[in-house]
Structure formats: C-alpha cells, structure tokens
Amino acid sequence: MFIRTRETVRMVDWGNGDSYRLLTAADGMGFTVCHTVVRAGTSSKLQYRRHLEACYCVSGKGEVVSSDGVTHPIEPGVLYALDQHDPHTLIAAPSEDMHLISVFNPPLSGEEKHSLCQDGYSCY
Numbered sequence: 001m002f003i004r005t006r007e008t009v010r011m012v013d014w015g016n017g018d019s020y021r022l023l024t025a026a027d028g029m030g031f032t033v034c035h036t037v038v039r040a041g042t043s044s045k046l047q048y049r050r051h052l053e054a055c056y057c058v059s060g061k062g063e064v065v066s067s068d069g070v071t072h073p074i075e076p077g078v079l080y081a082l083d084q085h086d087p088h089t090l091i092a093a094p095s096e097d098m099h100l101i102s103v104f105n106p107p108l109s110g111e112e113k114h115s116l117c118q119d120g121y122s123c124y
Contacts, residue, residue: 012111016038017042022035029107032108033102034102034103038060038100042092046088047085052082054080056078057075057078059097060076061076062092064090066086067087087121
C-alpha cells in the first residue's frame with residue numbers, strides 16, 4: 001500500500017488546465033489516475049490515440065462534445081468514457097474550474113504533454 005496527496009505528485013500544465021499524476025506506469029498498477037483541473041471558460045479539442053480515458057466530474061460544470069457535434073453536459077456525479085480513442089471537445093463553464101478524476105489505460109508515463117496533431121485535436 002502507498003498513500004499520496006495531490007501536493008506531492010507531478011503536475012503537468014496540459015494547456016487549459018493542470019493534471020496531477022496520482023498514479024502512473026511506474027507504480028505498476030496497470031492504469032493511471034489523475035486529478036484534472038479544466039480552467040473556467042476554456043475549450044479544448046482533445047484525443048488520446050494510445051490511451052482509453054474515463055473522467056468523473058467531482059466539481060464544476062461544463063460539457064463534452066463528440067467530433068460529430070453531439071453535446072453532453074458534465075456536472076458533479078457524471079462520468080464520460082472515451083472508449084474508442086474518441087476525438088472530443090472539453091468545455092468548462094465560464095464561472096468556475098471543472099475538476100475531473102481521470103483514469104487512463106494503458107497507464108501514462110506521467111511525462112506526456114499535449115501537442116497539436118494534423119486534424120486539429122491535441123493529442124498524446
């Protein structure tokens with residue numbers, strides 16, 4: 001067993017927020033857990049081409065928009081899963097940051113940062 005706090009782990013600025021890498025590949029658990037902060041009023045075109053991701057909202061509000069334009073509201077208690085490497089747009093409400101617990105499989109090394117791909121989605 002081990003215990004960690006958000007203040008003691010690597011924080012990555014992913015462009016429109018921060019990702020606190022609570023579990024990474026080095027921990028040998030087979031998945032990654034992050035506390036992801038999405039800055040208020042931001043819109044991010046994202047796609048994970050090598051990882052599947054599920055996000056559970058713990059505070060704040062926003063929406064996730066699929067690449068075909070379908071919008072899904074996100075608020076505390078809502079989980080969304082990107083089970084097919086789905087390109088998507090993540091939008092935080094203008095009034096407050098949105099906080100997500102993000103799980104990745106396979107696990108992240110912890111060093112990943114988004115870069116713009118040819119289709120306009122930020123990826124890693």
